[in-house]
Amino acid sequence: MNPIVITGIGMINGVGISAESAFEALIEGVCGIDYITHFDASGDAVQIASEVKGFDPSSIMDPKDIKKSDRFIHLGMHALKEALADAALEPQSGDAARMGVSAATGIGGLPMMQENIEKNAFGKKISPFFIPGSITNMLAGYASIYYGLKGPNLSSTTACTAGLHAINQAAKTIMAGGADVMVALGAEACICETGIRGFSAMKALSTHNDDPKTASRPFDKERDGFVMGEGAAALVLETLEHAQKRGAKIYARVAGFGESADAGHITAPATDGPVRAMQAALQMAGNPRVDYINAHGTSTPLGDANETKAFKAVFETVPPISSIKGSIGHCLGATGIIEAAVSIMALERNIMPPTINLRTPDDACDLDYVANTAREKELQTVMSTNYGFGGTNGAIIFTKAL
Structure with a gap:
């Protein structure tokens, strides 16, 4: 089989x-979590999030389209533009019918939904762009329209595993012969009253409002929930042959991936599902030695302990692990592709990002989590893992492109 490689981030x-x-x-351990500015959260139980700052959507989209679409689409299009430029890929000059997009989001246009539902409740006119501007597949739609991607147009909405599943779907499409190039794309922007208050109501979010920079504490004994983040990432996938023909830079090879379901609780994780997803990815990759794992590591009491248990069940000797959610919070449906991008960059540069805010040891989380300081290490193979509500799990393995 023609190997599938990553050529743009x-x-x-x-x-x-x-x-x-x-x-x-x-790598420097910077934290982007601070007090919410997207709305007045001063009276809320949760007042903190990791917002994207200094972003101007007009730099990548037509002003009319910005008004017609939700913020998650704006963020996603920003990441997409960068990835295509990084890959030196111009769909219009190639066989656009052989280039597609596999997009992901966990919830989609929640701020736009909230705004229009409020308008309806008060008898105000709903925007005609409410539906096409907020539904989940419109990220893939805008991607194809702006860049002329005429191949398969796919969307994954599998909670916090969606971004990883989008990469898997892109790889599967290429493996099946449906495209030569696929852009995997994930975005989320749910920092609004409904998003924050909804997760807060189910006691999923941290309430460490007194110190936002240390609120997200993956694998730490004092963790009390995740911190909402927003963001996006994009990866360009193509066959090795296609990449070599056009002289593209190759970051990594997609060595294996696995997916599974817990078939259990709607929100509480199980150990068996993550174990089977990782085992499937390892088997597909030929059971390589994994040098580093970018963990889901949400900073929830149950989730981090369960993930640690799963790693121990899969690996005889568990490699170093880290979670970047202490820095950027939990970007929901975008988290899988953001973390995959970080994993690939770590692989390329032989450095593991740290798990910041890990200060108090927890007996239930007793592995090497690359605490607080990045660590240089020769990396040949890395794994990234994600899990989502509904018991959906995923794992993906990247190796250096030799």
């Missing part, structure tokens, strides 16, 4: 508005 999140700036900030 784009990223935007709470610590950077480009792949390079975001990755460097993560």
